[in-house]
Amino acid sequence: MSSDALRAAPESAVRLGDMQPGFCGVIVAVRRPLGAAPGATDPEELELRLLEFGFVEGARVEVLHEGPIGGDPIAVRVDDMRVALRRSEAMNVILAEASA
């Protein structure tokens, strides 16, 4: 379903991994990473982990903080929970911008 969701995503869709603190959005798709590096976490595994942490279509996401070096990792609020994750992982969460 993830690739369909990505195609169906609105023009304004952005990737969570690109966002700066202060950004608010709603998840429109959680996709499997494409062309994963050999040996990296298997793509389905990463999708499942994101889902289990509450990154699921329809959830509200706000970027709260970023790490001291290269702005990585990021701390985000997903619905009512604070989660830290790396930007590379957050690239698989597709958002539509929402007003804060």
Added chain:
Amino acid sequence: MNLSTIPTVALVGNPNCGKTALFNALTGSRQKVANYAGVTVEKKEGLAELPDGRRLRIVDLPGTYSLRARSPDEAVTRDAVLGRLPGEPAPDVILCVADATNLGLVLRLALELKTTGRPVVFVLNMIDIAERQGIEIDVDALSRALGAPVKATVATRRRGLDTLLEIAAAQAEGASDLGPDLWREPSAADVRNGHRAARDLMRNTVRPPSRPDTLTGRLDGILLHPAAGLVILLGLLFLMFQAVFAWAAPLQDLTEAGFAALGAAATAGLPTGWMQGLVVDGLIAGVGSVLVFLPQILLLFVFILLLEDSGYMARAAFLMDRIMGGAGLHGRAFIPLLSSFACAVPGIMSTRVIDNRRDRLTTILTAPLMTCSARIPVYTLIIGALIPERTVGGVLSLQGLVMFGLYAAGILSALAVAFVIRKVLWRGGSEPFMMQLPDYKIPDPVNLLRNLGQKAWAFISRAGRIILPLMVLVWALSTWPSAPEGAEGPAIAYSAAGRIGHWLEPIFAPIGFSWEMVVALIPGMAAREVAVAALGAIYAVGGAEGDLAGVLSRQWPLASGLAFLAWYVFAPQCVATLAVVRRETGGWVWPGIMFAYMLALAYLAAFIVYRVAAAFGLS
């Protein structure tokens, strides 16, 4: 009552929801901590007693977001819940523990747990915080919607626990009519559906907070600030070091004096002979050499528990992830590595906070390269004996510089080793770093003390069981065979240890070690600092360290002394570390790899140092 007839109750929930606090409150002191057979996950179980005398066996399981296990810890939770662990009864009741202020993820887990067909009781823990925030939960509606009893509790204040036990016992009695086990590994679609169901459930039963927690947000604004956050983290580290090395010193002196007095009393009380030697030099000195580190390790555990319980630990991992990641380490490796500056044993034990196996192994393998406090007596002795008391550039002491250099060499080689492990052993793959940042809490002192007691006991029993027999062995090796009548030189030269030293001498000659130095390495296996006492015995100067330094400065070429220091940066011979690695990794493979690489690095470093120093004419 027969143990097998006591119903088993398993605690399952997300990390940080208060499972362990609940476990502690339910079982009090009637608990035991062991390891699950074959895996290295801690197994905590205890007995809870109801007012009417009925009893329940309570099992605390590692936190998880799903029964689909991502790590060895989570696999234990899954297997325990499904009754797949050999020799473990399947739970009669599952207590699904929830942080009442954070129900989003745990409701999905509760629905997943229901599919196992076993009775589930939903525990709304931390209800005190939920009430403070004005979260309203319709308990009856939630119970109807989940199809499970729901009970609100405050684990740290023991609120609601008697009723909870009543409910659990009643569920266990009715457990004969189990539903079918329909659990299967959830797919992405299953998880999405589960979230949808959980969200509907939540919309109908929970009113969001009217006074949401703003403290966590405000604190994070400072503590996760790219600059201020790092400064505060460094400040905390400094405080921790200060505590471990300065505040623990009086207690350590006291412990040492106590064991010295005990040894003197035993010497006076026992007839001279091998019995006296065994008790005084083997047993008492052996126990003393372990317990002298206990004050440091307790202080270290207090810090770690405070950081964990308050919610700060996850923030430290967040700040450090990129910095550690450069060397291929996980952000969470930071605290175990830090602990290893006191002793690698508690450091390696605390790698359990890292849920990924590869990241955990990398951390375990590099932890012993941090300069532990057992190396300090060796460093101080040799630096004092061989490095002149000079200042460099007018302000820096040369001896201090060498000491600093040894610490730095340990850290740098740990980073290099982690980097190589990442590149060679686990090529490419980096594991996701996904972690909940829990709300800040004021740690509960009673709960903290109980956890401290458990950790301290685990250290004493593990280290004790390894080090004590070893001290006796080492004592025996350095005592027998005894020196013949009218023999020249120290008695240890004639003992088995002395012979081993002579026998190994050719291997160590290229790095400039004399046989005396080799002999000192052997008792150093029990605990690294015992090498100092061994050198004392070899050069027959007794306990006075000043004399020993004098002898060494006359007898040891500078190049050999420096090579000995370089060897001690790695010091692969600590058996307590190797044994704890075996326990934590469940086999001899990883301790074997660790010993081999540290031995190779120690030899190489000593060789280079010796040859370079010799080339500069320092031998």
